Amino acid sequence: xxxxxxxxxxxxxxxxxxxxxxxxxxxxxxxxxxxxxxxxxxxxxxxxxxxxxxxxxxxxxxxxxxxxxxxxxxxxxxxxxxxxxxxxxxxxxxxxxxxxxxxxxxxxxxxxxxxxxxxxxxxxxxxxxxxxxxxxxxxxxxxxxxxxxxxxxxxxxxxxxxxxxxxxxxxxxxxxxxxxxxxxxxxxxxxxxxxxxxxxxxxxxxxxxxxxxxxxxxxxxxxxxxxxxxxxxxxxxxxxxxxxxxxxxxxxxxxxxxxxxxxxxxxxxxxxxxxxxxxxxxxxxxxxxxxxxxxxxxxxxxxxxxxxxxxxxxxxxxxxxxxxxx
Numbered sequence: 001x002x003x004x005x006x007x008x009x010x011x012x013x014x015x016x017x018x019x020x021x022x023x024x025x026x027x028x029x030x031x032x033x034x035x036x037x038x039x040x041x042x043x044x045x046x047x048x049x050x051x052x053x054x055x056x057x058x059x060x061x062x063x064x065x066x067x068x069x070x071x072x073x074x075x076x077x078x079x080x081x082x083x084x085x086x087x088x089x090x091x092x093x094x095x096x097x098x099x100x101x102x103x104x105x106x107x108x109x110x111x112x113x114x115x116x117x118x119x120x121x122x123x124x125x126x127x128x129x130x131x132x133x134x135x136x137x138x139x140x141x142x143x144x145x146x147x148x149x150x151x152x153x154x155x156x157x158x159x160x161x162x163x164x165x166x167x168x169x170x171x172x173x174x175x176x177x178x179x180x181x182x183x184x185x186x187x188x189x190x191x192x193x194x195x196x197x198x199x200x201x202x203x204x205x206x207x208x209x210x211x212x213x214x215x216x217x218x219x220x221x222x223x224x225x226x227x228x229x230x231x232x233x234x235x236x237x238x239x240x241x242x243x244x245x246x247x248x249x250x251x252x253x254x255x256x257x258x259x260x261x262x263x264x265x266x267x268x269x270x271x272x273x274x275x276x277x278x279x280x281x282x283x284x285x286x287x288x289x290x291x292x293x294x295x296x297x298x299x300x301x302x303x304x305x306x307x308x309x310x311x312x313x314x315x316x317x318x319x320x321x322x323x324x325x326x
Contacts, residue, residue, distance in 0.1 A: 007083040009043030012036045028233065029291040038284050042079060045070045046282035047116060049239040052223070054119030054135035057201060057212040060225035062123035063251040068242035068280075070116045072139075077111035102154055104147060113144040115198070121222075124208060126254045129189050133212055134202040141195040145180065152182070172206075179206050231277035233290035241282040247275050 005011045012035040020029045035043070047069040058065050070076065084091045099105055115137030124131025138144060149169060156166040165185035172179050183190035193202035196213055203209045215221060222228050228245060276293025 004083065004086045007041045007079070007086055009035075009039055009041030012040075013043075030233075030235075030289065031291075032286055032288040034286045036285075039282070039287070042083070043287070044282075045076055045079070046241045046280065046287060047071060048283070049237050049241050049281050050117075051239055052117060052119065052243075054117055054137070054199060055223040056216040056219075056221045057133060057135050057196075057199070058119065058121040058123050058222040059215050060220065060222050060227065061250070062121045062222050062245070063126075063247050063254070065119065065121040065123070065222055065245045066243065067119040067240075068117070070118075072116045073114035074107060074112040077107050102151075104150055109143060109147045109150075113138060113140040113147070115139050122251075123222075124211070126251070127256075129204050131208055132203065133208065134193075134200075135212075136200045136202075137198060138195060138200040139198075141200065144200070148180075148182075174206065174210075179209070181206075227275075228277070231275070231292045233279055233292060235290060237279075237281060240279040242280040244278040245276075249275060 013033060014036045015034045017032045017034070018029070019031075038044075039046075050069045052067045052069060055065065055067055071079075081092065081095075084095070095106070104110065117137040119133075119135040121133045121135075122130060123133055152167050152169045159166050168181075168183045170181045170183070172181070177194055177196075179192055179194045181190045181192045189204040191202060192204065192206050192209060193200055194209055195201070196216075201209050201212055203212065222245065227247075231245070276291065278289060278291045280287065280289045
């Protein structure tokens with residue numbers, strides 16, 4: 001258990017400091033997890049604050065957006081293997097046998113094709129199909145596409161043996177750009193993607209991807225919008241390591257009244273959660289976060305690392321001052 005905790009990078013966690021104050025029209029919540037040593041293991045996946053180019057594909061009208069800069073996927077894959085190794089050699093042997101059976105090296109043919117930045121957004125019409133976008137830094141798109149083709153072929157062999165519809169992997173060209181799509185009978189929408197200046201951009205349709213590319217070329221994006229920038233914390237940072245943006249008020253306006261009732265959005269709105277931004281910052285020996293427009297509960301659920309057991313094991317300080325943790 002200690003070896004696992006060490007690979008996770010949690011053994012060095014010492015204190016959690018939280019403070020909340022009123023900041024103009026918003027409530028601002030700041031939190032900081034301190035480590036007695038430089039971050040390592042999975043706790044070191046979060047990179048130092050950097051420019052998030054994937055946000056350039058997201059419009060100012062986005063309902064939800066999440067973005068992060070991390071270690072390269074190849075390095076994170078190595079960390080995962082080390083974590084798996086703490087459970088015994090059998091687990092690693094099973095992975096190697098799986099790779100041999102499918103003819104794909106998960107590290108070289110998949111993880112190594114990606115960089116260390118990813119963005120997801122709900123941006124565009126909600127009905128009849130939600131307009132999602134996924135933007136991921138890609139280092140070796142040719143190897144990635146080849147790996148996907150190989151994986152689809154393997155999946156289809158299994159589906160054919162079961163008498164089920166296969167996955168269709170198609171390539172098309174539009175305005176000099178190559179688009180790839182994955183579809184299957186019975187699924188409502190395909191997954192379409194292309195590569196733009198080192199980013200894989202995926203969405204439910206080619207039209208949405210074209211709009212995202214045009215958005216980037218126009219220079220008018222979520223990150224440059226006044227509403228987004230008004231939510232940024234005043235702590236000296238110009239970039240984040242990770243962020244989560246939400247505009248539930250606009251999302252509700254786009255949904256039918258009967259659906260709003262089913263999803264019970266009213267409670268969220270009454271708790272000042274309709275619009276807000278969580279920014280997370282990875283530093284050498286700490287992870288800090290600032291949530292504007294939301295509550296500590298919303299912050300904790302976003303980070304996913306402040307469980308009740310953790311709180312019992314480590315000292316928690318409630319700070320009343322209004323200065324930022326960083």
